[in-house]
Amino acid sequence: MKALVYTNTNEIVYRDEPNPVLNPDEVLIKVEATGICGSDMHAYHGRDPRRVPPLILGHEVAGTIISGSQKGSRAVINPLITCCTCYYCDTGFSNLCDQRELIGMRLAGAYAEYVKIPSRNLVALPETLSSVHASLAEPTATAIHALNLARIKSFRPLAELKVMVVGGGAIGMLVGLLLRGYGCFDILLAETNDLRGKSAAKHTGCQVFNPITDSADQEDSFDLVIDCVGGGKTRELAMSAVKPGGTLVHIGLMDSQNGLDIRKLTLFEVTLIGVYCYTAADVRAAVKALDAGLLGDLSWVETRPLSQGAQAFSDLDKGLSASAKIVLVPDSQT
Numbered sequence: 001m002k003a004l005v006y007t008n009t010n011e012i013v014y015r016d017e018p019n020p021v022l023n024p025d026e027v028l029i030k031v032e033a034t035g036i037c038g039s040d041m042h043a044y045h046g047r048d049p050r051r052v053p054p055l056i057l058g059h060e061v062a063g064t065i066i067s068g069s070q071k072g073s074r075a076v077i078n079p080l081i082t083c084c085t086c087y088y089c090d091t092g093f094s095n096l097c098d099q100r101e102l103i104g105m106r107l108a109g110a111y112a113e114y115v116k117i118p119s120r121n122l123v124a125l126p127e128t129l130s131s132v133h134a135s136l137a138e139p140t141a142t143a144i145h146a147l148n149l150a151r152i153k154s155f156r157p158l159a160e161l162k163v164m165v166v167g168g169g170a171i172g173m174l175v176g177l178l179l180r181g182y183g184c185f186d187i188l189l190a191e192t193n194d195l196r197g198k199s200a201a202k203h204t205g206c207q208v209f210n211p212i213t214d215s216a217d218q219e220d221s222f223d224l225v226i227d228c229v230g231g232g233k234t235r236e237l238a239m240s241a242v243k244p245g246g247t248l249v250h251i252g253l254m255d256s257q258n259g260l261d262i263r264k265l266t267l268f269e270v271t272l273i274g275v276y277c278y279t280a281a282d283v284r285a286a287v288k289a290l291d292a293g294l295l296g297d298l299s300w301v302e303t304r305p306l307s308q309g310a311q312a313f314s315d316l317d318k319g320l321s322a323s324a325k326i327v328l329v330p331d332s333q334t
């Protein structure tokens, strides 16, 4: 099969790879759409020790099942494989499973014609949802998981909160869109790339500001701050913006250096919540939300042929793409 292989730092090659070999519990999926995630970009930069080249990246997938009893059905993949029996799986926190594995990290991912996955990781894809939009189910599930955790810790309903979203990438866009879908309209989105910022303002309806060039006093004024980048600078902004008694949700994995003010956290009872992936229920909720149109028309999503994937990575790297999400589709579909 043809696949896009991460071969070295800043190097992605479109080449022939062997087809996946199935274990008894797995099915083969013909990939119809597969999104480029911030974590794939992180690997591309050689900054993710968990992703070792050569490796087929990609974990945001929709396609058609072409083996087993559900052959011919369309599906979204829940790419987080869990054991189903450990303490965490057993108590509803499968995202913390002792043996969790995200495809495209050690196991081959979906930037290919075919990908394999345990059949228990499939979510049925409604007729009315396109594969390209369905491939957003995975990042949408992360956004849903983050907002569910924020909701549990907040004293008021999400709709009543003043919220700052840090980062106008796909997770930031999806968090903004979901919040608006939930009836929350007092949202400020921080983005340093002006191309991205314009797109975020247009498509999410959130107020957008550039924390580098726009000098606004945001200190201690947000009930909820969601850092969708996770770098020292964004943590610093998030920590400063959250108000006493407020909640800081941390999703990104950019770096693990500084930015947290532990004195403020303690003296002003700021709740800090880490978010990693989603549960199976979150993925199903994401498919429903996308199908119901809760996230709008998704016209900000760009598609490119799989064979042009290396260019897509390079454009994202250089900040040349206004789109917060590029979805790769098989060349036969373009």
Ligand SMILES: [Zn+2]
Pocket: 037, 038, 039, 059, 060, 138, 139
């Ligand atoms: Zn992702």
Ligand SMILES: [Zn+2]
Pocket: 082, 083, 084, 085, 086, 087, 088, 089, 090, 094, 097, 098, 099, 100
């Ligand atoms: Zn488990």
